[in-house]
Amino acid sequence: MGTRYHGTEEEVRALDAYIKLIRAADSVSSRIHRHLDETNLTITQFGVLEALYHLGSMYQRDLAAKLLKSGGNITLVIDNLEKRSLVKREREPNDRRCIRVNLTEAGNQLISHIFPTHVAAVVAEMATLSMSEQEELGRLCRRLGKKE
Amino acid sequence: MGTRYHGTEEEVRALDAYIKLIRAADSVSSRIHRHLDETNLTITQFGVLEALYHLGSMYQRDLAAKLLKSGGNITLVIDNLEKRSLVKREREPNDRRCIRVNLTEAGNQLISHIFPTHVAAVVAEMATLSMSEQEELGRLCRRLGKKE
DNA sequence: ACATGATATTTTAATATTAAATAAATCAAT
DNA sequence: ATTGATTTATTTAATATTAAAATATCATGT
Numbered sequence: 609m610g611t612r613y614h615g616t617e618e619e620v621r622a623l624d625a626y627i628k629l630i631r632a633a634d635s636v637s638s639r640i641h642r643h644l645d646e647t648n649l650t651i652t653q654f655g656v657l658e659a660l661y662h663l664g665s666m667y668q669r670d671l672a673a674k675l676l677k678s679g680g681n682i683t684l685v686i687d688n689l690e691k692r693s694l695v696k697r698e699r700e701p702n703d704r705r706c707i708r709v710n711l712t713e714a715g716n717q718l719i720s721h722i723f724p725t726h727v728a729a730v731v732a733e734m735a736t737l738s739m740s741e742q743e744e745l746g747r748l749c750r751r752l753g754k755k756e
Numbered sequence: 757m758g759t760r761y762h763g764t765e766e767e768v769r770a771l772d773a774y775i776k777l778i779r780a781a782d783s784v785s786s787r788i789h790r791h792l793d794e795t796n797l798t799i800t801q802f803g804v805l806e807a808l809y810h811l812g813s814m815y816q817r818d819l820a821a822k823l824l825k826s827g828g829n830i831t832l833v834i835d836n837l838e839k840r841s842l843v844k845r846e847r848e849p850n851d852r853r854c855i856r857v858n859l860t861e862a863g864n865q866l867i868s869h870i871f872p873t874h875v876a877a878v879v880a881e882m883a884t885l886s887m888s889e890q891e892e893l894g895r896l897c898r899r900l901g902k903k904e
Numbered sequence: 905a906c907a908t909g910a911t912a913t914t915t916t917a918a919t920a921t922t923a924a925a926t927a928a929a930t931c932a933a934t
Numbered sequence: 935a936t937t938g939a940t941t942t943a944t945t946t947a948a949t950a951t952t953a954a955a956a957t958a959t960c961a962t963g964t
Binding site: 615618619621622623624625626628629630631632633634635636637640662676723727730731733734735736737739741742743744745746748749750751752753 | 761763766767769770771772773774776777778779780781782783784785788824875878879881882883884885887889890891892893894896897898899900901
């Protein structure tokens, strides 16, 4: 009972920073996305709508790359959004392997309605840190994420 | 096509820091846990074994709280670990609602074998940042995570 | 033209994850 | 002591997620 890990200073510092990073991302993200409850959107579904809203219609391949998800996953997420008529598929004539995903009118209405709420939630959540601290966090995280 | 979000400075900074935080946590965690591939353990399964290894036997309730997962999820994860004989369940005599989860000998062997690899991966990954940067990241993340 | 290889999507099988409903055990309070 | 509320674990239903296999399409080189 209670034998916590005792490593070198370097190890303890790395483990500590790592666990705090994971926990912060987890709890911040779940608080920020709480407003999605009313819409019955999952985080990934929101991510798809948001990408289409800001970048225009996209291939499933590009959605997968942008959202860091597998192709099979995107297929299912698009299926579920399509069932709710929030997006529609369209086969690309020039390259019939590809499928272009578009917002429907309903999808566009929904995301344009909830995106400002999302921004407000992000701002409120990050306001725990000062402006310069947010910038510092961004710098550190970018270096950590950008490895390969 | 390509209409990126244009908000106030405050909004852009918050959104930027937020997305970098999420991406860093995601990619760092997936790189760190790559070594689990050989063991066929999922991240949550690893989390359960690690908690039991360092804290001793625990109730499912406490595992759920520590790993920030729902009770139903923990039930399934323990099911799958139990199938592989890595943990065992034991009803608590004093309070028969509770179930105490223990490492088996095989579970103990496995986690004590892979934990040093895990630590090495964390150290290597976090070495992108200097010691003081790791500490700064930890401080910022702790404040962000600790809200409520 | 045809074989080969690469790419995009879908499907399948397994686990994760949550919310909600259920069942069992305990606790509290009159 | 009995009723009522709380707590713990399980089950169920739905979506997420990945890896791997299967399909379909395109591109290339001969």
